[in-house]
Every structure is written in structure tokens, then in C-alpha cells.
Amino acid sequence: MDHVKHLKCLICGKEYATDEIEYICPDHGNEGIVDVRYDYDLIKTRISKESLAANDDYTIWRYKPLLPIEADAAVPPLSIGWTPLYDAPRLAEKLGLKHVWVKDDGRLPTASFKDRASAIAVVKAQEQNADIITTASTGNAAAALSGICASMEQPNVIFVPEAAPPAKIAQLLVYGSTVMLVKGTYDDAFELCLEAAAEYGWYNRNTAYNPYMTEGKKTAVYEICEQLNWNAPDAIFVSVGDGCIIGGLHKGLKDLLALGWIDHIPRIYGVQAEGSAFMYEAWRDGEDVLTKAPVSGKTVADSISAGLPRDRIKALAAVTETNGAYICVSDDEILTAIPNLARGVGVFAEPAGAAAYAGLVKAAADGLVSADDRIVVLNTGNGLKDIKGAMKSVEMVGTTPNRVETNLADLKQVMQEIK
Numbered sequence: 001m002d003h004v005k006h007l008k009c010l011i012c013g014k015e016y017a018t019d020e021i022e023y024i025c026p027d028h029g030n031e032g033i034v035d036v037r038y039d040y041d042l043i044k045t046r047i048s049k050e051s052l053a054a055n056d057d058y059t060i061w062r063y064k065p066l067l068p069i070e071a072d073a074a075v076p077p078l079s080i081g082w083t084p085l086y087d088a089p090r091l092a093e094k095l096g097l098k099h100v101w102v103k104d105d106g107r108l109p110t111a112s113f114k115d116r117a118s119a120i121a122v123v124k125a126q127e128q129n130a131d132i133i134t135t136a137s138t139g140n141a142a143a144a145l146s147g148i149c150a151s152m153e154q155p156n157v158i159f160v161p162e163a164a165p166p167a168k169i170a171q172l173l174v175y176g177s178t179v180m181l182v183k184g185t186y187d188d189a190f191e192l193c194l195e196a197a198a199e200y201g202w203y204n205r206n207t208a209y210n211p212y213m214t215e216g217k218k219t220a221v222y223e224i225c226e227q228l229n230w231n232a233p234d235a236i237f238v239s240v241g242d243g244c245i246i247g248g249l250h251k252g253l254k255d256l257l258a259l260g261w262i263d264h265i266p267r268i269y270g271v272q273a274e275g276s277a278f279m280y281e282a283w284r285d286g287e288d289v290l291t292k293a294p295v296s297g298k299t300v301a302d303s304i305s306a307g308l309p310r311d312r313i314k315a316l317a318a319v320t321e322t323n324g325a326y327i328c329v330s331d332d333e334i335l336t337a338i339p340n341l342a343r344g345v346g347v348f349a350e351p352a353g354a355a356a357y358a359g360l361v362k363a364a365a366d367g368l369v370s371a372d373d374r375i376v377v378l379n380t381g382n383g384l385k386d387i388k389g390a391m392k393s394v395e396m397v398g399t400t401p402n403r404v405e406t407n408l409a410d411l412k413q414v415m416q417e418i419k
Contacts, residue, residue: 001018001068001069001070002039002042003038003039003042003043003046003065004018004036004037004038004039004068005037005038005039006018006037007020007021007034007035007036007037007211008034008035008037009025009027009028009032009033009034010033010034010035010313010314011025011027011028011031011032011033011290011313012025012027012028014027015037016034018068021034023204023209023210023211024209024211030194030209031290033208033209033211033311033313033314034211035211035214035251035314036068036211036212036214036215038066038255040255040258040259043065043066043259044259046065047063047064047065047066049226049230049261052226058079058081058082059079059080059081059082060080060081060116060119060216060219061075061081062081062082063219063222066222066255067120067215067216067219068120068124068212068215069120069123069124069127070127073123073127074123074126075119075123076119076122076123076148076151076152077151077152078109078115078119078147078148078151079109080108080109080115080116080119080148081108081116081219081223082223083103083104083105083106083107083108083220083223084103084104084107085101085102085103085104085223085224085227085228085376086101086102086103086104086345086346086347087100087101088100088101088102088344088345088377090344090345091341091344091345091357092375094344095360095361095364096364096371097364097369097371097373097375098371098372099372099373099374099375100360100375100376100377101224101228101233101374101375101376101377102341102345102347102357102376102377102378102379103220103223103224103376103377103378103379104347104379105220105353105378105379105380105381106347106348106349106350106353106379106380106381106382106383107382108144109147109148110140110143110144110146110147110148110171111143111381111382111384111385112140112141112143112144112303112350112380112381112382112385113140113217113220113245113378113380113381114137114140114141114143114144114145114380115144115147115148116216116217116219116220116248117141117144117205117207117212117213117214117216117217117244117248118135118141118144118145118147118148118205118216119148119216120212120213120215120216121133121135121145121148121203121205121210121212121213121216122145122148122149122152122154124203124210124212125154125203125205126152126154128203130202130203131155131201131202132155132156132157132200132202132203133145133149133154133155133156133157133202133203133204133205134156134157134158134159134193134196134197134202134203134204134205134206135156135158135159135193135204135205135206135207136158136159136160136182136186136189136190136192136193136194136206137158137159137160137164137186137189138160138161138164138168138186138241138302138303138305138306139160139164139165139168139169139302139303139385140168140303140352140380140381140385141205141207142158142159142160142164142168142171142172142177143168143171143172143175145158145177145205146158146171146172146175146176146177147171147175149175149177150175150176150177155178156177156178157177157178157180157196157202158172158177158178158179158180159180159182159189159190159192159193159196160172160179160180160181160182160186160189161181161182161184161185161186161188161189162181162182162183163302164181164302165302165385165386165387165388165389167384167385167386167387168385168386169181180192185297185305185307186297186305186306186307187294187297187306187307187308190206190310193206194206194209206310207242207244207310207311208242208243208244208309208310208311208312208314209310213244213248214244214247214248214251214311214314215248215251216248217244217245217247217248217249217252218248218249218251218252218255219252220245220248220249220252220378221236221248221249221252221253221256222252222255222256224236224376225253225256225261225262228374230261230262231262231374232253232256232262232263232264232265232266233266233373233374233375233376234266234267234369234373234374234375235266235267235268235269235324235369235373235374235375235376236249236266236267236268236269236375236376236377236378237269237271237356237357237359237360237363237375237376237377237378238268238269238270238271238356238378238380239270239271239272239301239303239304239352239353239355239356239359239378239380240270240271240272240279240304240309240315240326241272241276241303241304241305241306241309241352242306242309242310242311242315243270243279243306243309243310243311243312243314243315243316243318244310244311244314244315245378245380246268246270246314246315246318246319247311247314247315247317247318249268249318249378250265250268250314250317250318250321250322251314253265253266253268253322265322266322266376267322267323267324267325268318268319268322268324269319269324269325269326269327269359269360269363269368270283270315270318270319270324270325270326270327270359271326271327271328271329271355271356271358271359272304272326272327272328272329272355273299273300273301273304273305273328273329273330273331273334273355274299274328274329274330274331275295275296275297275298275299275305275331276295276296276297276298276299276301276304276305276306276307277295277326277328278292278294278295278297278306278307278308278309278312279309279312279315279316279319279326280326280327280328281295282312282316283316283319283320283325283326284326289309289312289313289315289316290312290313294307294308295307295308299331299334299351300331300334300335300351300389300392301331301334301350301351301352301354301355301389302351302352302386303350303351303352303353303380303381303385304352304355325363325368327359327362327363327368329355329358329359329362331351332396333358333361333362334351334354334355334358335351335354335389335392335393335396336358336393336396336397337349337354337355337357337358337361337393338350338351338354338383338389338390338393338394339393339394339397339399340357340361340397341354341357341379342383347379348382348383348384348390349379349380349381349382349383350380350381350382350383350384350385350386350389350390351386351389351393352380352381353378353379353380353381353382353383354379354393356377356378356379356380357377357379360375360377402414402418
């Protein structure tokens, strides 16, 4: 990986060779998050906008020279990446805006954004000839790792809270993972996973702890900018739990700016649920994210439930360095956003994915975005991940099924009542 210069600690600034540490800066325990730094001059000799235009590999691997893997690395066979970016004029008009797009990562193989990071995790683990890969998750990162491991016959052990949605647990079992349902929160599962990885020598995919997860997640913003013909949007809205996705988007934008492929970095808006608003509170109050106490982490949007965001340094920088903002929305606003997003553009999002749109609704009402802004909303997960949440959302907006007898006369009666 001659295009990777070093790993840099985000707390003390110390730099390490890629073979010098495995995950974190040892001077700060599990908080020593590091960032992957690249040689952009070298990368420019290996990839360009023109070479991408001629590349018919529409997966994240089209960006291999910008990823922390070897050029000849074996990659998973699943088609990961190049999810659709839908123009959403009806959503825009409803909010008094002119330009809104929805990036639907619910279309990835395991139906969530987390496939991007897990693909990198599996490649890195196989570089090290790891016997087992492990991760802790509220469900989506686990399902992503589980599915991608299945595609490459890679054994894995997954830690998830026992309260995770059944659909997400079902994915893990179907893919054949060894599943540990933890009798506690996501934060409890995370800590247990860290201990188990250290005890058994498993490759650790955990968000933030493993610096390479950011690198997988940044590919979404490469796609967004390429799909917009390298005219970067003015604003990007994304839901935030652990903070790795928003940090990855920021990293990808910085890559593109360094390469000269875009001429500005969009404002990034992180959206959090009221019951899991660690980052929003820290941003609003100017708190130190390394010393701030955890929050409850309770929200209907399980995928962004995190009492103590693990990638909080990068997550804060993503907003502050782009002149964006954190936005806090209620669970009711999140649930209402599910059918509104689905009916406005045809994208069915799980609660965490719909939270990004709920954030845009609030931002538009509060004047945080202007009518002429070019805005992208990122849906991070498919609505089928959480049917309970979806059913509650349609009840909230007054949509219920109609029951009819097995005859046309009764159907006519019901149709008359609907009118």
C-alpha cells in the first residue's frame, strides 16, 4: 500500500506506519482513533475522472487506488456500491426547495450502507489471514459483515443487543454467523466484543476502533459526486449514531478536493434522534467529546442508537469543518418521515435512514438551507429491516388497510366509504 503514507492519531497527532499498529494509537487506550493519510500525488498517477468514465466496474472497487488495500487484493463477489441517486422534485417542492436528491443505500446486498465498510473489513482481515472476524452492531453492520463473510466463506462472530429488530437477527442466522445476543445495550455489546477480540485474537471490524471502516464508508460520497458529474452538492444530510458514516463522508470529500475533482466541500448536516443525541448536544454546547458523559441512546431508530458514539472525533469535525450543523429530531418526526419519503420519491427507509429526511424537513423549516441549495439526503437502510417501525409509521399518518368480503358488492361498499 505505497499510496498510504501513515496512520495519524486524532488526539495527539502521532503518526504510525501501517504495519506499526493494528487499530488504535496505544497512548490513548480504546479512544486512540487514527486516520488513514494518503499520498495524493501518487494516487493522481493511478486514477482520474477520465479513467473512471471508462471503467465499467460499478462497485466500490472502481475506486481501489483511493482505498487502503493492494491493487491486486481479492475482493468480495457481491455487487457493493453505485446505489441509485434519485432526483426528488416532489420532496423539494414540498419543502420550498429546488434541488433534492436521495441516495438509496438500502439497495446494497444486505440492504444497508454498512456493506461498504464491511467489504473493506473482510479484505483487510484476509490480508492478515484472520481465522475469525468479529463486530458489535445494532444490526446493520452485523448483517453486512455476516453477508459478505458468507460470500467468501469467512468465519465470523457477531455481537448484537438482544433487542435488535428480528429481521436483522434473521439475516445473521441465515448467513450462518455465530451470533451472540447480548443482554444489554449496543454500548455493552461493543465493549464485550472488544474484550473478546483481544482475548481470542479475532480481527476486529468495530466502527471507529478499526480505522479502515471510515475508508469503506467514504465511497458513498465518491459516487454522489460522480453521479452529479463532479458538481458537488451544497449540502448532505445523514443520520448519525456512532459517527463513522458522517466521518467517512467528510473524509471522502476531502479526498476529492485534494485530487481537484470537486471545487468545494458541501456542508454536512448530521441528524440525531432526541433520545440518542450525544453529538447534537456536544456540538450545540461546545462540549469536549472525549470527556462528555454518555447519553441514554434510546430511540425507535435502532441503527443510530449509541449512548457513546465511538467515532465522535471524526463525527464532530465533519460538521464543524464544513460549516454544517447537527439537527435533533423526535422519534415521531422520524417515523412520519418514513411514509413521506416513500410517497415522495419511492424510497422505503428504515427509521435511521428516514431520520436524514426528517432532518432536512426541520432544516428547511428553520432556514438552515436555502431554496437554491443542491441537497442530497442519504438513506442508510431499507425499510424491510424494521417492519414494526414501518407499521407504526403508517398508523401515525392515518394509513390503514381496508378489509373486504369475497364479493364485489362488499368491495363497492368499501370503495364508496373511501370516497
